Amino acid sequence: MSFAEEVKNEIAHCKPENAACRFAELAALLCMGGSLILGSRGTIGIEFSTSNNAVARKALKMWMESFTVRPEVRVRQGLRLRKKNYYILRVTPSPESTAILRDLSLFPTDAEFSAIDLRKADCQRAFLRGAFMGGGSVNQPKGDYHLELVTGNAAFAEKLLKIMRRFHLPAKTTDRKGDYLVYIKEGNGVSQFLQYIGAAQAYLKFESVRVVKGMRNNVNRVVNCETANLQKTVDAAVRQRRAITCIQESGLYPRMSPKLREAAELRMANPEASMSELAAQSGLTKSGLSHRFKKIADIAKQIEGQKKDEI
Template sequence: MSFSSNVRDELSRVEEHHPCCRKSELAALLRGGLCLRRVSGQFRLLFVSEHAALLRHVFSTVKTLYHSGPEVMVLKTHRFRDHAVYRLDFSALASGFDEKGLLHDCGIEVAGDRLNYLPWRPKAKCCRRAYLRGCFLATGSISDPDRSYHLEISFPDALLLSEFQSFLHEYGIDAKHITRKGHLLAYLKEGQEIVDFLNISGAHISLMQLENIRILKDVRNQVNRIVNCETANLEKTVNASFRQMDHIRYLDSHVGLDSLPDGLREVARLRLEHSEVSLQELGDMLNPVLTKSGVNHRLRKLEQLAMQEREKHPQVPV
């Protein structure tokens, strides 16, 4: 199962104890998930999903609150083996209620061939939190955290999108939004925001899984940074060493290393013999031992001498 479907599974099993919260979660589920479809010439009010645990959850919530459940249909598809799409048909249930029925409670109006939404503003914070969970359950998805951090929820209407954003804003999370192929999408891209969302909506097991992956990724990044940094330093040392050796060889062939003062000659010989070692290591090889800056000073002196010598013998371009 994908991470997204694990989260949906976990959230489908969250038990809300207050009826106010159950109603609020159901409202988010139906506002986001119900659609009007023409089936054999008639408009049907459907909630369609491939997720069995979610369908069970919606069915039992409606049944508990309204003492009557929607019709359940299972459609087998041939795309994959054992793959089923579940359909809850609310048509009978919705028309069987008067003004104070299920749709009214969820702030949904059927207007011809489309659904209208009335503003949804529960007074209690617990209910707004349940609403956020319902939004994800209805149309949310989340990418595998091994690959990237991305959570998105699509909404059939701008009002629903802005409600979701404002409820989430109460927790200090600002969801961004875009329109993609005619769908309004709210999305989160930061690992920390997604962790917070999982916490708010009650997906605590998924939250722990995501945190573990985040820690692993973090350690991996740190190791990579250290390796990259060391590689860069090594490259610098090697480049400097090649430049120094070039100058020293020039001096050797034009004036001879034996003509140099003892201190310089010693460093020059060691550099030629040990191209790969650092200045500190060169210093340690000398007798008496010389500090890094002492070695650096002598190498600069050698470079200077070489430059002066080169000026005496200008290279004639061939």
């Protein structure tokens, strides 16, 4: 089961706080996953389909608690390669169904859902919950953070975006192949969205994976940093020993000042030590010791330059 299905299964068991929240959740669910059916004399019905059994039961329960018109329930088998069943709730066009859809702001299409009370935060959360059950998806927290709501209705997408921004969620919108997407690509935003729609268990799972993922990334950064520093230490030690050897082979080593010879002997005796370790042994500051090695390197360059000129 995908993480998105786990979220839908969990929020399908969330009970709306009141009738207004139930209307908001049902309206968003049907707008997201349903399609209107044209009947005679201007009547309208609706057909809602989903592959999630829990969502289908939730849609039926909310409908039956709200209206007296009973929808037809059917199960359609999926194709061989996709064995999931599809659960279909169909309300035949009639004057009663037309009035119901008008009460849900689904007929005529009402971009602002003016018949639904969306002033309170609990109704707004119920609205987002219904939208996610109808056409939402979210990536596994182990991968990239991505949550999206997909709808064919541009006005509905804008309404979802407006509500999500009321909750200060970092949501954005775009279009793809005739559909409109409202999406979040930030870990904190996805986490907050799961909280708002009532997916408590999914939220805890998401956060626990995020913590482990963050710790692993921090450990990797520390290891990479230490590896890079170790490589720098090794490279510096090799350059310094090479410069000292060059001076020794030229016969000019005894002519160096006592301070430079002291630094050279310290390095040759401690080939793998870092500059901080050498500084601690010598009683010098790190910058002071580095300055001495720079002078040794300059002498070695002069010697190598003279050798090239002789050649």
